[in-house]
Amino acid sequence: MRVFALVNQKGxxxxTTAAINWAGALAARGRRVLLVDLDPQAHATMGLGVAADHAPSLIDVLREEATADEALVCCKGGVWLLPANAALGEFEEQSERAIGPEGALARQLDAMRSAFDEVVLDCPPRVDGVLAANALRAAQTAVLVVETGAFALQGAVQALRVLDEMRADRGEEFDLAVLGTLFDRRTNFARELLVALHARFADEMFETVIRTSVRLREAAACGVPVQVLDPSCRAAEDFDALAGEWLARAGVETPVSA
Ligand SMILES: Nc1ncnc2c1ncn2[C@@H]1O[C@H](COP(=O)(O)OP(=O)(O)OP(=O)(O)O)[C@@H](O)[C@H]1O
Ligand SMILES: [Mg+2]
Structure with missing residues (x-):
């Protein structure tokens, strides 16, 4: 079971778009995929067609008031979800007084080791809280999601430095990777920026970049991964390529999705 967290303190x-559709693309290739929504905004939950007040949810599992089995929801596209709701925000505040709260998610995922091949963690737009700490403790890879817009390079360098410091301070062992998104190939600026990101991050940077696509917004509004809405659109192609690259890194061979 591989666990990866999608992070960036930039909102x-x-x-979330990457979390839902990367999960959807991995599921379309036959992987058993779990998406954990660690954001009290519950956007990944809603983007997979589950109500933002669904219960039991992740907060109940982290507090050990419900089992993961009770909280899991099977969504369209074959992705399993541990849903979030607004109560997750309370965990962020209350946990400051508890002992070892950042290990709660890792303990729960450990118990599901044989049930899933891939676990995608969608983080809130902050890296200093206990929810992000839970994600980084549980993850083998922290994927910094970078919008290929103005100041992207500076923002990514700074964000990676913060993650690197957190890793050293806490003695964590996650790898760092960088994924470019919201790429508009029609602009010289975006193309040059992509070259600069590849030059700066080399092996950490995924070859696949996610292009801007209105289909991704439509899919979120319909509560499904884009592979379900329109498997032949370019956004589905991008996420399938990303899934392929991700699996190739681990030496996993799967059929290309339909
Ligand atoms: N590749 C894309 N093409 C078009 N729209 C996109 C793309 N990626 C994201 N969006 C849109 O941009 C907005 C923000 O995306 P998203 O919610 O995925 O960001 P986020 O980093 O999870 O935000 P937050 O920090 O609030 O959690 C959404 O409206 C989403 O539909
Ligand atoms: Mg989000």
């Missing part, structure tokens, strides 16, 4: 850079 609106495409973390």
């Amino acid at each position: 609106g850079c495409g973390k």
Whole structure:
């Protein structure tokens, strides 16, 4: 079971969109995929067609008031979801007084080791809280999601430095990777920026970049991964390529999705 967290303290850079559709693409290739929504905004939950007040949810599992089995929801496209709701925000505040709260998710995922091949963690837009700490403790890879817009390079360098410091301070062992999103190939600026990101991050950077596509917004509004809405659109192609690249990194061979 591989666990990866999509992170960036910058809001609106495409973390949740990547989480839902990367999960959908991996599921379409036959992987058993779990998406954990660690954001009290519950956007991944809603984007997979589940109500934002669904219960039991992740907060109940982290508090050990419900089992993961009770909280899991099977969504369209074959992705399993541990849903979030607004109560997850309370965990962020209350946990500051508890002992070892950042290990709660890792303990729960450990118990599901044989049930899933891939676990995608969608993080809130902050890396300093206990929810992000839970994600980084549980993850083998932290994927920094970078919008290929103005100041992207500076933002990514700074964000990776913060993650690197957190890793050293806490003695964590996750790898770092960078995924470019919201790429508009029609602009010279975006193309040059992509070259600069590849030059700066080399092996950490995924070859696949996620292009801007209105289909991704439509899919979120319909509560499904884009592979379900329109498997032949370019957004579905991008996420399938990303899934293929991700699996190739681990040496996993799967059929290309239909
Ligand atoms: N590749 C894309 N093409 C078009 N729209 C996109 C793309 N990626 C994301 N969006 C849109 O941009 C907005 C922000 O995306 P998203 O919610 O994925 O970001 P986020 O990083 O998870 O935000 P937050 O920090 O609030 O959690 C959404 O409206 C989403 O539909
Ligand atoms: Mg989000």
